[in-house]
Amino acid sequence: MSGLEDRISLRGLVLSDAATMAQWAADPEFCRAAGWSTDLEPRAHLEFQRKIVLDPPAGLVRLGAEFAGGLVGYVDLHGSEPRRRELGFLIGERRLWGRGLGRRAAAAALGHGFVRMGLDEIWAEALEANAGSMRILLGLGFRSTGTGDTDEYLGVPGVYRRFALSAGEWAAGDRDIAGVPMMEEPNVRRQQGKT
Secondary structure: OHHHHHEEEEEEOOHHHHHHHHHHOOOHHHHHHHOOOOOHHHHHHHHHHHHHHHHHOEEEEEEEEEOOEEEEEEEEEEOOOOEEEEEEEEEEHHHHOOOOOOHHHHHHHHHHHHHHHOOOOEEEEEEEEOOHHHHHHHHOEEOOOEOOOOOOEEOOOEEEEEEEEEHHHHHHHHOHHHOOOOOOOHHHHHHOOOO
């Protein structure tokens, strides 16, 4: 990263983010790439996102990814193990794809997971046909740990490749630990109240 203007910052989601995320579903090509349903009404997408913001599933830490003052995506650190989580990342608008935001969001999530949450390991998986996600994970230093289930990515059948990165591996890499963006821990219920 060359400077603060290039950084993705992470923050807890707020209720108004649900509308932004639901708008991403208006693009059927985005939905197919992200694995989102293409046959839901806009209101159903909005209600789904509101539920995730207000009452996330157990074990899900979802943080908004901001760039240039706006919500551009989110990252997930998901799982029930206290020291190990699964990484997920998504950039919402296709016009922003291919600009390195996914890599920066995933890197910020690693910093949050290892520094703020004290995790020992973060793992991830990506379908082999999803070259962008594969490139991001390998570029961030993840090592291959095997394969998982089969599925399709944009109509191309394939297998999930699994990856892992330990806190020690992350710290030994070329990381700007001091530059991990500061953020408040998410507590949507306290910020917004439950509706």
